[in-house]
Amino acid sequence: MQIREPRPQASSSPRAHLGSRPTGHRLAAGGPSEVCLDELAVRAIRVTAADMVEAAASGHPGLPLGMAPAAWVLWSRYLRFDPGRPEWAGRDRFILSAGHGSALLYSLLHLFRMGVGPDDLARFRQCGSPTPGHPERGHTPGVETTTGPLGQGMATAVGMALAERMAATGSGETDERGRFTFVLASDGDLMEGVASEASSLAGHLGLGRLVVLWDDNRISIDGPTTLAFTEDVPARYRAYGWSVAEVDDGEDLGSIDEALAFATSDLDRPTLVRVRTTIGRGAPTKAGTAAAHGAPLGASELAGLRAALGWDLEPFHLPSQLTDHMTRLCDRKRNEAFSSPTPCEPLPADPGTVAAALSKVSFDRSHPVATRQASGAALEELALMVPSLVGGSADLAESTCTRLPGPPVSNGSFTGRHIHFGVREHAMAAIANGLALGGFRPVVSTFLVFSDYARPALRLAALMGLGAVHIYTHDSIWVGEDGPTHQPVEQLAALRAIPGSAVLRPSDAHETLDCWRLAMARQAAPTVLVLSRQALPHLPPPELGWLCERGARTVVAQAEPDVVIVSSGSEVCLAVEAAEILAAERVLASVVSVAWRERFLALTPEERATMVPPGVPVLVVEAGSRLGWESLTGGDGDIVCVDRFGMSGKGAEVAAQMGFTAHAVASRALALLP
Numbered sequence: 117m118q119i120r121e122p123r124p125q126a127s128s129s130p131r132a133h134l135g136s137r138p139t140g141h142r143l144a145a146g147g148p149s150e151v152c153l154d155e156l157a158v159r160a161i162r163v164t165a166a167d168m169v170e171a172a173a174s175g176h177p178g179l180p181l182g183m184a185p186a187a188w189v190l191w192s193r194y195l196r197f198d199p200g201r202p203e204w205a206g207r208d209r210f211i212l213s214a215g216h217g218s219a220l221l222y223s224l225l226h227l228f229r230m231g232v233g234p235d236d237l238a239r240f241r242q243c244g245s246p247t248p249g250h251p252e253r254g255h256t257p258g259v260e261t262t263t264g265p266l267g268q269g270m271a272t273a274v275g276m277a278l279a280e281r282m283a284a285t286g287s288g289e290t291d292e293r294g295r296f297t298f299v300l301a302s303d304g305d306l307m308e309g310v311a312s313e314a315s316s317l318a319g320h321l322g323l324g325r326l327v328v329l330w331d332d333n334r335i336s337i338d339g340p341t342t343l344a345f346t347e348d349v350p351a352r353y354r355a356y357g358w359s360v361a362e363v364d365d366g367e368d369l370g371s372i373d374e375a376l377a378f379a380t381s382d383l384d385r386p387t388l389v390r391v392r393t394t395i396g397r398g399a400p401t402k403a404g405t406a407a408a409h410g411a412p413l414g415a416s417e418l419a420g421l422r423a424a425l426g427w428d429l430e431p432f433h434l435p436s437q438l439t440d441h442m443t444r445l446c447d448r449k450r451n452e453a454f455s456s457p458t459p460c461e462p463l464p465a466d467p468g469t470v471a472a473a474l475s476k477v478s479f480d481r482s483h484p485v486a487t488r489q490a491s492g493a494a495l496e497e498l499a500l501m502v503p504s505l506v507g508g509s510a511d512l513a514e515s516t517c518t519r520l521p522g523p524p525v526s527n528g529s530f531t532g533r534h535i536h537f538g539v540r541e542h543a544m545a546a547i548a549n550g551l552a553l554g555g556f557r558p559v560v561s562t563f564l565v566f567s568d569y570a571r572p573a574l575r576l577a578a579l580m581g582l583g584a585v586h587i588y589t590h591d592s593i594w595v596g597e598d599g600p601t602h603q604p605v606e607q608l609a610a611l612r613a614i615p616g617s618a619v620l621r622p623s624d625a626h627e628t629l630d631c632w633r634l635a636m637a638r639q640a641a642p643t644v645l646v647l648s649r650q651a652l653p654h655l656p657p658p659e660l661g662w663l664c665e666r667g668a669r670t671v672v673a674q675a676e677p678d679v680v681i682v683s684s685g686s687e688v689c690l691a692v693e694a695a696e697i698l699a700a701e702r703v704l705a706s707v708v709s710v711a712w713r714e715r716f717l718a719l720t721p722e723e724r725a726t727m728v729p730p731g732v733p734v735l736v737v738e739a740g741s742r743l744g745w746e747s748l749t750g751g752d753g754d755i756v757c758v759d760r761f762g763m764s765g766k767g768a769e770v771a772a773q774m775g776f777t778a779h780a781v782a783s784r785a786l787a788l789l790p
Contacts, residue, residue, distance in 0.1 A: 153441045154369055157192070158184045159425045160227060160434055162398060164237060165219035166421055167431040170412045172241040175249065178408035179217030181421075182366065182393035183300060183331045189372045190298060190329065191224055192445060194380060198453035199228045199446045202257040206456050208295050209260050209276050213269025213311075214302035214331065215250040216410065221259070222247045227434075229446055231257035234432035253553075253580045261553055262580050265572060267308025270328065271543045272573075273299045274314040275550020275558075277326035277386070278530070282506065283461060283554065285530040295459065296380060299328040303341050306330065306349055310573075313543030318386045319357030322527045326386035327379040333395040339406050353388040366393035384528065398424050461555040462504035470636045473497040479625045484651035487685075488589040490625035491647050492517025494632040495559065499533065502636075506551060507559035507585075508535035510544050516561035516589045516647075541566050545573030545586070552582040557636070561587035563595075564646055565604040567611060577642040578616035584642045585635050590649045591621070591685060592739040593758060593774060596767030603762035603770075609743040611644055612714060620663075621646040623671070623688035623709045624655045630663045631711060637664075648686045650767065655688065655709070667715025670727050672707035679785045680728050682708045682748060683737040691737050693778035698785060705785060717747065733788035737781055739771070756784055 165180030190210070197207040212221045219240065225232040232246065239245035246256045250264030260276070263269035277297040284294050305311050318326055330349070334341045350360045359382045361375040372391065379387035396408025400420035413421065422428065429435065434442075476497045479485055499505050499520045506520070513519040513534075520534040537544040541562050548558035562570065567588050577584050588611075593603045612619045618638060620631040628647070635643035655671045662669045671688065672695050679698070683691040688709045695705040708727045710716050716724070728734060734753040736745045742757040749755055756775055763770055771777065775784075 153438065154188065154192075156435065156438050157227065157441070158188050159427060160438055161188060161220065161223045163422060163425060163427045164223040164226065164432060166413055166418055168219045168222065168237050168240040168247070170415075170418050171238055171431065173412055174241055175219055175412065176216040176410050177219065177399075177413055178333070178335070178395035178410075179214055179302065179331060180220035180223065181397045181399065181403075181408070182333050182395045183217070183220060183329075183391070184397075185367055185369055186329055186331075186363075186372050186391045186393075187220055187224060187300065189369055190376060191228065193373065194296075194376050195298060196295070196449075196452065196456070198450050199230050200450055201453065202230055204453055205458050205461055206295065206453065209273070209297045211260055211263065211269045211273045211276070211297065211299045212251055213263055213273065213299050213305045214266070215263030215269060217300075217302070218247070218249065218251050220300075221251055222256070225256070225258045226432075227442060228449075229442065237432045261549070262576055265576070266302065266304040267311035268546055268573060268576060270299055270301050270305050270311040271314035271546030272550040272553070272576075273297050273328075274318045274323065274326065274543070275547035276554050277318070277323050277550070278321070278525075278535075278547065279551045279554020279556055280325065281323065281530040282525070282533075282556070284459065286460070286462075286503070294325055294383070296325045296327060299326070300331065301328050302331050303334065303336055303345060307345055310542040310546055313540040314547060315353065315358070315386075316356050317538065317540060317543060317547070319353075320527065321525065322357065322384050323386050324383040327376070327389065328386070329389045329391055331393055332390050333393045335395045335404070335406055335409060337406060337409055350388065350390055357385060359385045359387045360390065361387065362390040362392075364392050366391045367397075400424070464504060464639055465498075465502040465557065465636055467637065469501050470498065470633060473501040474629050474633060477629060479654065481654045484653045485625040486648050486651045487622050487625065487628045488515075488517045488647040488649060490628040491587060491632065491645060494629055496521065498632065498636065502557065504555065504557045505559060506533045506535065506556045507548065507561075508537055509561040510537050510541045510566070511539045512562055515563070516587055518559060518561040518587055520559075541569035542573065545570035545577075545584075548584040548586075549573055549577050549580070549582050552577070552584050557583060557585065557639070559585045559587060561589065563590040563602065563604075564588035564607050565590070565602050567604075567607050567644075571610065571614075574611070574617065574642060574644070575614050578614050581616070581640045582642060583639040586642065586644045587647065588644060589647045591646045592648070592687075593762045593770050593776070594648070594650050594686065594739070594767035596770055597764055599764030600761040604740065605758050605761060606741045608646065608738070609741040611646075612744060617642050617644060618712060619644045619646060619714070620712050621685040622711050623683070623685055624652050626654065626657050627663075627709065627711055630658055634663050634712075646685065650686060652686055653689050655692070663711055663715075666719060666723065666727075667712035668708050668710040668727060670706060671709050672705065674704040674706045676704065677706040677729065677732055678704045679733050679735060679788055680706045680708060681735050681737060681781070681785060682710055682728065684710045684713065685738070687737045687739055687776065690776060690778055690781060694781035694785060697778055697782040701782075701786070703786065703789065713744065717744075735781070735785045735788060737776075739774075739776055752788070754784055754788055756781055
């Protein structure tokens, strides 16, 4: 017996098998006519993947060759989906976290007739092809999430599995109707810290219906994994609270089937299925070596593989007995999908609901308010009216003002909407992507300086077009005594550099509400709210629609200004004070609040001229890196910025040391005048 843990009888699994179960045989050599249809399908997957990589002259054949048996058993007997409707809501999710092995996924999509044809396989890794080098969501039917950066797929899958449990609990679905999230992970995935963070949280929550198949081939690009990876992975996952099954022979279809029966029977814990494989299985000289990992096998090696598998068909052609079998199998899967009830999914928030929620938030204009507190008031009202809004923080809910109402999500209980992510920023951001893929509007938060930990997953959210909302507070050197380790300097520039994301830095409470209005409208792109720790005075109320249309507004207007001070966030009130000082010197200064810099900089020169007239010197004031502002100031302007690390001390004193006082800003403005 290959399973290392006691397993329930297969009949106790809520997932029915499709067709006959494989007997406990291993894959044998011989021509297609000599083997059963299971073995024939595995051979087809292997040859197709190797042919794809060879045709592209690049790629990763090793994983598909090694994991083809496990992938076939999963897809043919456990994964519930409709080949004709890849987006069917009742489907199980399959995430290829080891995205470099994309040829395996495309081979399966081709075999199961999910919109990937022979021509697409032949154009693997080519511009415009639906078979890119790493799987991309929205680009290829059947691809659930963009993968490639190792560990991200696993962490995103935790979010998808969590979304499934939360949606099922909210709709009263029974265990028999629940959807599974299956992951294929590599050694590299399990080395990455983000996967460890997410796996730890999944075990803590008792996140059943999450099954990870680990391709334990013990080879990485540099050589044997023992060069850097010698831990007892199954023991680690048991310590996380996972159940573990171990398959010692990845060629034994029967043992793989027993492991998956065990995994789908435990609905109270996630399950790791260790599958011991040989990378590049079947390649005459490269099997089991790093040479099979990330390069084509080569003509002679590929010929040897084909000979060993008894395969003499042209590339991307299938034998008739296999195509007939796939017709029957796809029909059965389609019929199962049509006979299964479609689960309920969270409903997106409509603009009217968002507007109604935000209209309930009011502020006493005589009392300054930190934008993090204004955001918290908005989030509280939105959460009451938008059931799909879920999320939490990386152990900072009180500081970031992001505690959602109701009971928190906890072990085995998924009725709440507030998630305690723990100190796991990287996993939190990736899990947010999974929640968004599951139909929720996730809100996650930490301090701005720690956005560096979350940035890789935020980048993928932008790449996939996911409407996650990231709240980053304590946004400047005014953090004070915590010192330079906690005072963000370059983070704003780094976040603004991510294509497709909107980085919003409101200057007061009312601008914060407008930022939330925009964030909720951006359902197909991530939004970052950068908020102050310190209380800020109220500025003149903004006009409706200014943020989306221009990204900026004039808060101190002059018909013919001598200088324009452009600022963002907490520094806008500083700019207003400087304008008052300049007025006493008979210098007219306009002040522009730029809450969404990239939108403002994208305006035409004519549109921007309504706020920043041509020929007038411009002074930019922002407590962060100068990167990106130079295009606005030109050769005649100046930038009051922070291009060095901060210091430990009271916030106001640190700011004064670094030139952020009203008098210092006024002096810099005067220096620009002729």
